[in-house]
Amino acid sequence: MKKFFAERRWARVTGWILLVLALITLAVSLFINLWPPFSARISRPDRNVYYSRAVNYEGNRFFNQGTLTMVTDAEDPYASRSTGKGETPEGELPAVTPSPLAEPGEGDLTVTWLGHSTTLIQMSGMNILIDPVLTDLVSPVSFTGSRRYSPLPVTAEDLPHIDLVLISHDHYDHLDMGTIQAIDGKVDRYIVPFGIENDLRRWGVDNEKLTALGWWEDATVGSLTVACAPARHYSGRNITDKNRTLWASWALMNGTYKVYESGDSGTGPHFEEIHNRWGDFDLALMDCAQYNTRWHDVHMFPEEAVDAALALGAKAAMPIHWGAFVLSDHAWDDPPERFTQYAEEQGLEVLTPRLGETFNWDDRAEREVRWWREIR
Numbered sequence: 001m002k003k004f005f006a007e008r009r010w011a012r013v014t015g016w017i018l019l020v021l022a023l024i025t026l027a028v029s030l031f032i033n034l035w036p037p038f039s040a041r042i043s044r045p046d047r048n049v050y051y052s053r054a055v056n057y058e059g060n061r062f063f064n065q066g067t068l069t070m071v072t073d074a075e076d077p078y079a080s081r082s083t084g085k086g087e088t089p090e091g092e093l094p095a096v097t098p099s100p101l102a103e104p105g106e107g108d109l110t111v112t113w114l115g116h117s118t119t120l121i122q123m124s125g126m127n128i129l130i131d132p133v134l135t136d137l138v139s140p141v142s143f144t145g146s147r148r149y150s151p152l153p154v155t156a157e158d159l160p161h162i163d164l165v166l167i168s169h170d171h172y173d174h175l176d177m178g179t180i181q182a183i184d185g186k187v188d189r190y191i192v193p194f195g196i197e198n199d200l201r202r203w204g205v206d207n208e209k210l211t212a213l214g215w216w217e218d219a220t221v222g223s224l225t226v227a228c229a230p231a232r233h234y235s236g237r238n239i240t241d242k243n244r245t246l247w248a249s250w251a252l253m254n255g256t257y258k259v260y261e262s263g264d265s266g267t268g269p270h271f272e273e274i275h276n277r278w279g280d281f282d283l284a285l286m287d288c289a290q291y292n293t294r295w296h297d298v299h300m301f302p303e304e305a306v307d308a309a310l311a312l313g314a315k316a317a318m319p320i321h322w323g324a325f326v327l328s329d330h331a332w333d334d335p336p337e338r339f340t341q342y343a344e345e346q347g348l349e350v351l352t353p354r355l356g357e358t359f360n361w362d363d364r365a366e367r368e369v370r371w372w373r374e375i376r
Contacts, residue, residue: 035140036177036202036203037140037141037172037177037237038140038237038238038241039170039195039198039199039236039237039238039241039244039245040198040199040201040202041198042060042195042198042244042245043198046194046195046198047060049194050062050194050195050214050246053194053214053217054194054214054215054246055214055215055216056214056215056230056246057194057214057246060244061242061243061244062194062195062235062243062244062245062246062247063243064232064233064234064268065230065232065268065269065270066268068232068234068266068297068298069297070234070295070297070298071294071295072293072294072295072296072297073293074293074294074296074297075293076291076293076296076301077301077303078301078302078303078338078342081334081337081338081341081342082330082331082334082338083331083333083334083337084331085331085332085333085334085376086331086332087326087329087330087331087332088149088326088332089149089150089332089333089375089376090375090376091375091376092150092151093149093150093151093323093354093355093372093375094354094355094371095150095151095152095153095354095355095356096153096354096355096356096357097153097356098112098114098120098153098154098158098356098357098358099112099358100112100120100122100127100160100358101122102160104122104123104125104126104127105125106124106125106223106254106256107256108122108123108125108360109121109122109123109256109257109259109282109283109360109361110122110123110358110359110360110361111283111285111318111351111353111358111359111361112353112356112357112358112359113318113320113353113354113355113356113357114134114152114153114154114355114356115148115150115152115153115323115324115355115356116131116133116173116320116321116322116323116324116325117130117131117133117168117173117174117263117264117285117287117320117321118130118131118132118133118134119131119261119285119320120159120358121252121259123224123252123254123257123259124221124222124223124224124254125222125223126163126164126221126222126224127160127161127162127163127164128162128163128164128165128166128224128252129159129162129164129165129166129183129187130165130166130167130168130250130261130285131166131167131168131174131175131263132165132176132179132180132183133172133173133174133175133176133179134152134154134155134156134176134179134182134183135148135176135178135179136148136152138172138173138176138325139172140172140237140238145172146173146325146326146327147325148324148325149324149325149326149332150323150324150355151355153355153356154356156179156182156183157182159183159186160186161186161188162183162186162187162188163188163189163221164187164188164189164190164191164221164224164226165183165187165189165190165191166190166191166192166226166250166261167190167192167193167196168193168231168247168248168249168250168261168262168263168264169193169196169231169233169235169245169246169247169248169263169264170195170196170199170235170236170237170245170247171235171236171237171264172237173324173325173327174263174264175196175199177199177203180200180203180205181203181204184203184204184205187209188209189209189210189211189221190205190209190210190211191211191212191213191219191221191226191228192210192211192212192213193212193213193214193228193245193246193247193248194212194213194214194245194246195212195235195244195245195246196212196245196246197210197211197212198245199237199245213228213248214228214246215228215229215230215246215248216228216229216230216277223254223255224252224253224254225251225252225253225254226250226251226252227250227251227252227253227278228248228250229248229249229250229251229260229270229274230248230249230268230270230273230274231247231248231249231262231263231264231265231270232265232266232267232268232270232297232298233247233263233264233265233266233298234247234298235247247263247264248263249261249262249263249265249270249274250263251274251278251281253278257282257283257361258278258279258280258281258282258283259281259282259283259284259285260274260281260283260284260285260312260314261285261320262284262285262286262287262305262308262320263287264287264290264298264299264321265287265298265299265300265308266296266297266298266299266300267300267304267307267308271308271311271312272311274312275311275312275313279313280312280313280314280315281312281313281314281315282314282315282316282361283314283315283316283317283318283351283361284308284309284312284314284316284317284318285317285318285320286300286305286306286308286309286317286318286319286320286339287299287300287305287320287321288300288301288302288305288306288319288320288321288322288335288336288338288339289302289319289320289321289322289328289330289334289335290321290322290325290327290328291328291330291335292328292329292330299328301338302319302334302335302336302338302339302342303338303339303342305317305319305339306339306342306343306346306348307346309343309348310346310348314348315349316348316349316350316351316364317339317343317348317349317350317351318350318351318352318353319335319336319339319340319350319352321335322335322336323336323355333372333373333375336352336370336372337370337372337373340352340370349364349368350368351364351367351368352367352368352369352370352371352372353367354371
């Protein structure tokens with residue numbers, strides 16, 4: 001009899017445990033599928049489009065050229081160049097008020113760095129905003145994540161009318177729901193890699209504003225050609241959606257200038273392939289930070305970013321993806337310092353504007369001040 005009641009008690013306990021586990025599973029599933037900052041579902045018609053147009057889509061996921069290893073045992077051959085400073089500066093980074101052209105002309109090229117990878121480019125008479133993240137925290141929730149250590153040079157309200165927004169990939173430090181919703185009223189059009197259009201729709205962006213591209217595809221906006229180019233990275237905004245959306249770099253080209261923006265990328269043959277297709281670039285904005293020997297396949301060391309800019313035939317390069325968030329364990333100023341040192345050895349011109357600083361292509365020599373060296 002005692003055995004009978006013990007078995008019944010254990011059966012009840014087991015039943016309660018299974019019920020609790022089922023409720024937890026349901027709650028997690030609902031959270032992942034319904035929490036707005038997470039990725040939107042991708043429909044069957046969308047997947048059919050990706051299969052027909054993308055060169056790197058299989059099994060409902062995008063993939064890189066060659067084998068990608070997320071955790072590597074790579075060595076950093078230039079680690080001795082480290083400045084030895086902390087992951088964040090002891091003082092506040094200098095920020096200036098941006099001064100973009102009020103009405104950019106067809107022949108103008110100006111660049112305003114807003115921190116990390118957020119950049120405003122004025123080209124072909126348009127305002128082009130890349131990877132807009134105008135928030136103090138990059139995270140899907142408000143209580144944890146990487147917090148900005150530098151001042152924001154602008155707010156969404158400060159931005160001018162935006163003709164075009166480009167997104168490189170869906171990681172939180174490049175695609176922020178709050179920023180998109182804050183700026184959408186002044187944005188005419190978005191061009192994004194495949195899959196990200198679904199996130200923007202979920203956040204209230206009008207479908208008529210959206211253009212989604214795969215690698216080697218392009219769109220024409222006025223006199224500007226916007227080409228979606230390969231990168232060596234990955235995507236995902238929660239634990240279940242890895243590589244469901246595409247990651248990319250961007251080539252902006254008109255009859256006067258060619259500008260390249262790398263997105264996040266590891267080193268690879270795609271830089272030479274991009275150059276073979278579109279020739280020399282005037283300016284290359286290069287991811288050179290948040291690198292680590294453990295994820296070397298998806299983020300270049302600064303010296304590799306210089307080599308990539310040289311492979312692109314760039315006249316000048318600008319280091320980006322630094323100066324805002326701690327996403328690795330290198331010194332906060334290692335990326336621009338190592339990038340600049342190596343580029344100067346290779347004879348490549350390096351532009352290093354302060355946060356918020358606008359420069360015109362014709363006056364770019366004034367943006368070669370290595371201002372971070374004065375800050376601990």
